[in-house]
Amino acid sequence: MGTPRSAAARVRVRYADTDQMGVAYYANYLAWFEVGRTELLRALGWSYREMEAAGVALPVIEASCRYLRPAHYDDELDVRTTGTLVSPAQLAFEYDVRRAGTGEVLATGRTLHAGVNPQGRPCRLPARVRDLFV
Amino acid sequence: MGTPRSAAARVRVRYADTDQMGVAYYANYLAWFEVGRTELLRALGWSYREMEAAGVALPVIEASCRYLRPAHYDDELDVRTTGTLVSPAQLAFEYDVRRAGTGEVLATGRTLHAGVNPQGRPCRLPARVRDLFV
Amino acid sequence: MGTPRSAAARVRVRYADTDQMGVAYYANYLAWFEVGRTELLRALGWSYREMEAAGVALPVIEASCRYLRPAHYDDELDVRTTGTLVSPAQLAFEYDVRRAGTGEVLATGRTLHAGVNPQGRPCRLPARVRDLFV
Amino acid sequence: MGTPRSAAARVRVRYADTDQMGVAYYANYLAWFEVGRTELLRALGWSYREMEAAGVALPVIEASCRYLRPAHYDDELDVRTTGTLVSPAQLAFEYDVRRAGTGEVLATGRTLHAGVNPQGRPCRLPARVRDLFV
Numbered sequence: 001m002g003t004p005r006s007a008a009a010r011v012r013v014r015y016a017d018t019d020q021m022g023v024a025y026y027a028n029y030l031a032w033f034e035v036g037r038t039e040l041l042r043a044l045g046w047s048y049r050e051m052e053a054a055g056v057a058l059p060v061i062e063a064s065c066r067y068l069r070p071a072h073y074d075d076e077l078d079v080r081t082t083g084t085l086v087s088p089a090q091l092a093f094e095y096d097v098r099r100a101g102t103g104e105v106l107a108t109g110r111t112l113h114a115g116v117n118p119q120g121r122p123c124r125l126p127a128r129v130r131d132l133f134v
Numbered sequence: 135m136g137t138p139r140s141a142a143a144r145v146r147v148r149y150a151d152t153d154q155m156g157v158a159y160y161a162n163y164l165a166w167f168e169v170g171r172t173e174l175l176r177a178l179g180w181s182y183r184e185m186e187a188a189g190v191a192l193p194v195i196e197a198s199c200r201y202l203r204p205a206h207y208d209d210e211l212d213v214r215t216t217g218t219l220v221s222p223a224q225l226a227f228e229y230d231v232r233r234a235g236t237g238e239v240l241a242t243g244r245t246l247h248a249g250v251n252p253q254g255r256p257c258r259l260p261a262r263v264r265d266l267f268v
Numbered sequence: 269m270g271t272p273r274s275a276a277a278r279v280r281v282r283y284a285d286t287d288q289m290g291v292a293y294y295a296n297y298l299a300w301f302e303v304g305r306t307e308l309l310r311a312l313g314w315s316y317r318e319m320e321a322a323g324v325a326l327p328v329i330e331a332s333c334r335y336l337r338p339a340h341y342d343d344e345l346d347v348r349t350t351g352t353l354v355s356p357a358q359l360a361f362e363y364d365v366r367r368a369g370t371g372e373v374l375a376t377g378r379t380l381h382a383g384v385n386p387q388g389r390p391c392r393l394p395a396r397v398r399d400l401f402v
Numbered sequence: 403m404g405t406p407r408s409a410a411a412r413v414r415v416r417y418a419d420t421d422q423m424g425v426a427y428y429a430n431y432l433a434w435f436e437v438g439r440t441e442l443l444r445a446l447g448w449s450y451r452e453m454e455a456a457g458v459a460l461p462v463i464e465a466s467c468r469y470l471r472p473a474h475y476d477d478e479l480d481v482r483t484t485g486t487l488v489s490p491a492q493l494a495f496e497y498d499v500r501r502a503g504t505g506e507v508l509a510t511g512r513t514l515h516a517g518v519n520p521q522g523r524p525c526r527l528p529a530r531v532r533d534l535f536v
Contacts, residue, residue, distance in 0.1 A: 015440070015450075016159050016433040020152040020207055026328040027150060027298035031418040034295075038417070038476070048417075049476040060294040064332035073154055074440070074451040149306070149316075150299040160462045161432035165284040172283070172342070182283075183342040194428045198466035208306070208317040284427050288420040288475055295418060341422055
């Protein structure tokens with residue numbers, strides 16, 4: 001359904017993100033994915049903050065991540081996010097997380113989101129969102 | 135201003151809570167303090183969930199913690215919380231976090247909270263809250 | 269490869285876990301899954317803490333979650349975890365998260381783990397781990 | 403004991419950082435303080451990553467924060483960190499967190515850190531650390 005759109009965001013691994021194995025704890029990647037899709041929406045001209053203010057929420061209905069190599073404290077990571085409209089009511093984002101500098105892929109993932117109206121009911125995505133991803 | 139009220143809550147250190155020093159990361163204690171005060175309010179008969187539903191929020195305006203001994207992965211911790219009314223508009227909670235079993239004190243802390251109405255404005259605490267702590 | 273083993277663990281949604289949509293943030297489910305598998309291993313008689321002390325680590329190599337209904341602040345959740353040996357070197361855990369009381373399923377998920385030795389290299393799981401899941 | 407050294411770091415409030423009050427949860431400020439002191443050490447030429455590799459750890463022994471105004475989702479925040487040697491074995495960092503753009507102070511805080519050797523024992527800070535803060 002159209003050309004996927006993508007953008008990159010950079011995060012740095014905080015001490016808070018590490019665990020006693022000496023690597024970034026696995027749940028943090030989902031927060032980094034959030035940074036990735038936030039920056040993608042901003043780059044496309046309609047930030048998620050504005051989208052929510054306009055009454056459109058995009059809760060996550062599925063998430064997955066494959067962990068290929070560990071991320072370490074103080075590493076800079078590049079999160080590349082690609083968004084695709086999978087139906088008039090659902091958006092998918094795909095992510096890869098690379099170590100800045102070397103470009104090694106540390107993780108890949110995907111989240112699926114459903115449009116939800118201010119009453120919390122699933123709804124068709126507004127034309128403006130659909131247009132961003134076509 | 136009256137007798138302080140107190141209650142205990144138990145938490146277990148998750149892998150997610152550890153950092154690469156092999157101990158619980160310092161910010162997590164503030165989340166454990168939240169568990170402590172939540173259980174204290176529940177024990178006193180007016181849960182924070184019900185309080186918010188009734189239009190009273192208690193945002194934190196000050197927090198502090200002294201870290202005496204590290205907490206490790208899988209440790210069970212007892213968070214003892216004592217609440218005191220410090221003014222008609224402010225509540226303070228004091229905490230100590232002990233290792234279950236040995237009773238060693240790992241940390242002590244304090245949070246100060248202001249009553250806030252549904253418009254987000256500071257307000258006098260409702261009589262029902264004030265009564266809990268007198 | 270043998271009968272799956274399962275156990276239940278209870279968590280309560282903290283204020284820290286919520287987000288401005290008024291529901292538990294999606295990454296927290298992965299931390300709850302960790303609680304689930306920790307309690308399963310403990311129930312089977314070899315806690316993850318002891319396992320690590322014995323030189324066996326089980327880092328996550330894949331994780332996924334489907335979010336069916338939101339979890340709210342102060343909800344009690346039951347995390348049921350089932351473990352299965354998927355190869356001599358890999359363990360999988362499957363989870364369902366239900367609202368305590370009603371039993372409604374809020375989320376389901378799966379994590380895949382590889383045995384890793386103290387040098388951080390993938391390794392065959394020790395017989396004692398394999399035996400837990402046969 | 404000498405001129406304090408300071409540096410600034412920028413963070414953006416993530417959805418993960420918000421809570422159901424619609425503001426950043428209070429414990430996150432401690433993670434942002436960590437970002438602040440990490441960037442200060444990097445600016446002074448000895449990153450905390452390198453410091454740990456050289457056998458010096460700086461665990462937090464006290465932390466405090468005053469919350470003056472809420473931070474909201476997607477806000478950009480400037481964390482200004484000032485470090486001071488308070489004894490040959492202890493460093494203090496002071497922080498202020500301002501909303502980027504307006505410069506409004508949202509929070510101020512302080513952490514106190516003790517030098518610890520690779521055996522986990524308190525120790526005199528190495529000359530190189532002491533020199534950074536004189």
